[in-house]
Amino acid sequence: MKLKIAVLPGDGIGPEITRQSVKVLKAVAERFKHEFIFEEAPVGAVAIDIDGNPLPEYTLDLCKSSDAVLFGAIGHPKFDNDPEAKVRPEQGLLRLRKELGLFANIRPVKAYEKLKDLSPLRPELISGADMVIYRELTGGIYFGEKSTSEDGRSATDVCTYHVEEIERVAHLAFKAAQLRSKKLTLVDKANILETSRLWRKTVTALGKEYPDVALDFLFIDNAAMQMIQYPKQFDVILTENMFGDILSDEASVIGGSIGLLASASVGEKYALFEPIHGSFPQATGKGIANPVASVLSAAMLLEHFGLTEEAEVIKDAVEVSLHLEVCTQDINHVHNYNTEKVGDFLEEIIIEAENINLNNENLSFGQMTII
Ligand code: IPM
Numbered sequence: 599m600k601l602k603i604a605v606l607p608g609d610g611i612g613p614e615i616t617r618q619s620v621k622v623l624k625a626v627a628e629r630f631k632h633e634f635i636f637e638e639a640p641v642g643a644v645a646i647d648i649d650g651n652p653l654p655e656y657t658l659d660l661c662k663s664s665d666a667v668l669f670g671a672i673g674h675p676k677f678d679n680d681p682e683a684k685v686r687p688e689q690g691l692l693r694l695r696k697e698l699g700l701f702a703n704i705r706p707v708k709a710y711e712k713l714k715d716l717s718p719l720r721p722e723l724i725s726g727a728d729m730v731i732y733r734e735l736t737g738g739i740y741f742g743e744k745s746t747s748e749d750g751r752s753a754t755d756v757c758t759y760h761v762e763e764i765e766r767v768a769h770l771a772f773k774a775a776q777l778r779s780k781k782l783t784l785v786d787k788a789n790i791l792e793t794s795r796l797w798r799k800t801v802t803a804l805g806k807e808y809p810d811v812a813l814d815f816l817f818i819d820n821a822a823m824q825m826i827q828y829p830k831q832f833d834v835i836l837t838e839n840m841f842g843d844i845l846s847d848e849a850s851v852i853g854g855s856i857g858l859l860a861s862a863s864v865g866e867k868y869a870l871f872e873p874i875h876g877s878f879p880q881a882t883g884k885g886i887a888n889p890v891a892s893v894l895s896a897a898m899l900l901e902h903f904g905l906t907e908e909a910e911v912i913k914d915a916v917e918v919s920l921h922l923e924v925c926t927q928d929i930n931h932v933h934n935y936n937t938e939k940v941g942d943f944l945e946e947i948i949i950e951a952e953n954i955n956l957n958n959e960n961l962s963f964g965q966m967t968i969i
Pocket residue numbers: 672673688691692843874876
């Protein structure tokens with residue numbers, strides 16, 4: 599298959615982790631005889647520095663003329679600590695999501711058996727947890743009208759949802775539930791918010807088209823508690839933009855590190871793949887950032903194009919790296935590897951996979967030339 603992939607490394611650790619997923623995608627292309635063409639463009643704080651614009655037009659054009667976007671991370675402390683800043687890196691990502699119509703953000707969360715002691719949650723609580731969060735991505739309070747009063751003493755963010763915006767992401771979530779454990783939980787705040795009541799009404803009505811899916815509801819405050827109290831109860835979670843942002847960061851605790859969580863943002867026409875973590879400015883350039891979230895986002899990219907076997911090869915390689923503890927310091931506290939080495943290891947496993955028995959429990963470090 600021939601794919602043109604726009605690479606937007608962005609800020610902070612974005613470039614170093616994205617480099618690893620490009621490496622991994624090239625390894626997949628080599629092994630499966632695909633042709634992946636990569637083209638890079640700036641976004642976020644780096645784009646503001648070059649261009650004064652967090653999403654330059656040429657970056658947007660590149661995304662629109664590509665089959666998919668591989669996104670790194672966005673954000674810089676110099677903007678976070680300046681409430682007066684007129685342009686912010688995050689605006690680049692929000693505009694990109696809007697311009698590309700990426701209305702659904704899909705965030706799978708699972709507890710890796712090997713890492714279950716890493717989570718601050720008790721291993722027996724998280725063992726076997728496996729869910730996917732469908733977060734609405736182009737509506738709600740993120741995109742509502744924003745204003746600050748003239749005297750600067752009050753500010754407003756409006757949250758609006760239309761039935762169509764709810765329906766299109768809900769359809770995807772119901773369909774995902776049909777292919778999984780057939781359970782869908784809508785997370786909202788319907789006891790308080792009018793928008794949440796519209797979500798409940800709309801999703802309940804839509805549920806009639808998916809009689810095989812059990813639909814239930816949780817208020818966001820309760821869901822936040824249940825997420826760490828009994829995460830195994832969740833299969834597919836559907837929620838609005840802001841609740842999904844918060845809940846998915848919380849859910850990352852289950853996996854043991856936010857550095858493992860990938861995501862896909864999809865719309866009618868375009869698709870973008872990005873780790874759920876941010877730009878981790880303190881780690882920039884130190885080689886300590888975990889590339890796995892970005893690498894697994896690349897696997898989601900392949901799945902999006904029906905390249906399931908290729909995606910599985912990446913996921914297997916990640917499992918092997920976790921198994922052998924060829925991991926960055928967030929996971930391997932003692933004998934850790936740097937970002938680049940983890941990427942090299944994954945690359946090698948992918949290229950050599952046919953010659954290595956990946957199910958071999960005795961797989962040892964010595965078999966890999968890379969370590
Ligand atoms: C995410 C991030 C973004 C968001 C920021 C960087 C705009 O936190 O993708 O979860 O809030 O959506």
